[in-house]
Amino acid sequence: VDVRIVAATNKKLEEAVAEKKFREDLYYRLNVIKIELPPLRKRKEDIEVLAEHFIKKESPDLNISVSVLNALIENNWKGNVRELEAVIKRAAIFAKSSGRNLVQLSDLPKEIVKESTIEFEDLVLESLRNKNFSFSSISETAKDLGRVNRTLVAENFRGIVFKTLAENNYDVDLSVRQIAGTDNQVVNERVRNKVNTFLQNLENDINNQNVKDFPAIKSAFRTKYKNLPRRFHIYLDEVIKYFLKSDI
Known part of the structure; x- marks a missing residue:
C-alpha cells in the first residue's frame, strides 16, 4: 500500500521524545519533511x-x-x-x-x-446597514453607539457618501451599492435617495453662488465643512471641484 501521511501537532515533539512521552521511532518515521507553521x-x-x-x-x-x-x-x-x-x-x-x-x-x-x-465611520455604516437605512436609522444609530449626538452620525454618513463617490469616480450606481452593502432593491433605493439629496443640495448651493472658482466656493461653504469630520473634508473638496468642472 502506497500512502502519504500528513500529521499536525501543537506540541514540541522533540521535547516529548526526550522526556519519553512520544515514541522516538514513530517521531522519525513521521518527521520526513517538517513544516513550521507560525x-x-x-x-x-x-x-x-x-x-x-x-x-x-x-x-x-x-x-x-x-x-x-x-x-x-x-x-x-x-x-x-x-x-x-x-x-x-x-x-x-x-x-x-x-x-x-x-x-x-x-x-x-x-x-x-x-x-x-x-473607525467610527465603519461603526456608523454597519449600524445603518443593520437598520436598512430606514427613516429613523440615524437617530437609532446615535442611540446604539452610546447616545452620541445625532448630528455626529449624520455628518459621518454624509462624509461616507462623499468619500465613496470620489473613490468611484462619481459613479452613483456603484457608490449606492457599496454603501448599501446589499442587493436588496428597497434598501438601495433608500440609499440612492439620500445620495441624490446630498448631491442636489450641494449643486443648488453652488448654482446660487456668484463665483465659480473653488477657493471662493469653499470659503462660502464654511457651514458645510463645520460639522463634517475633518478626514472627509478632502472628499467634499473633490465633489465640489467635480461639479465646478461639469459646468453646472
Missing part, C-alpha cells in the same frame, strides 16, 4: 484569504464587509485557524438568518468587536 496571530496576511475561503464554504453568495475584515485581522486568534473558522461559521448563520449576503460587525462575537480599533 500561529495565525503572527501571519495576519493569511487571515483575509482564510476568512474568504471559510465564508464561501458556508455560502458562495456571502461576502465580508471591510469593517468585519479589519476586526478579524486585529484579533489575536488564540485558537488559531479553528477559532477563525468557527467565528466565520457563526457569522454566516447570523447573516443568512437575517436575509443578508454581507457579514457585518453585529454577526461577530462581542469580544472580537470590543478589542478592535474600528
Whole structure:
C-alpha cells in the first residue's frame, strides 16, 4: 500500500521524545519533511484569504464587509485557524438568518468587536446597514453607539457618501451599492435617495453662488465643512471641484 501521511501537532515533539512521552521511532518515521507553521496571530496576511475561503464554504453568495475584515485581522486568534473558522461559521448563520449576503460587525462575537480599533465611520455604516437605512436609522444609530449626538452620525454618513463617490469616480450606481452593502432593491433605493439629496443640495448651493472658482466656493461653504469630520473634508473638496468642472 502506497500512502502519504500528513500529521499536525501543537506540541514540541522533540521535547516529548526526550522526556519519553512520544515514541522516538514513530517521531522519525513521521518527521520526513517538517513544516513550521507560525500561529495565525503572527501571519495576519493569511487571515483575509482564510476568512474568504471559510465564508464561501458556508455560502458562495456571502461576502465580508471591510469593517468585519479589519476586526478579524486585529484579533489575536488564540485558537488559531479553528477559532477563525468557527467565528466565520457563526457569522454566516447570523447573516443568512437575517436575509443578508454581507457579514457585518453585529454577526461577530462581542469580544472580537470590543478589542478592535474600528473607525467610527465603519461603526456608523454597519449600524445603518443593520437598520436598512430606514427613516429613523440615524437617530437609532446615535442611540446604539452610546447616545452620541445625532448630528455626529449624520455628518459621518454624509462624509461616507462623499468619500465613496470620489473613490468611484462619481459613479452613483456603484457608490449606492457599496454603501448599501446589499442587493436588496428597497434598501438601495433608500440609499440612492439620500445620495441624490446630498448631491442636489450641494449643486443648488453652488448654482446660487456668484463665483465659480473653488477657493471662493469653499470659503462660502464654511457651514458645510463645520460639522463634517475633518478626514472627509478632502472628499467634499473633490465633489465640489467635480461639479465646478461639469459646468453646472
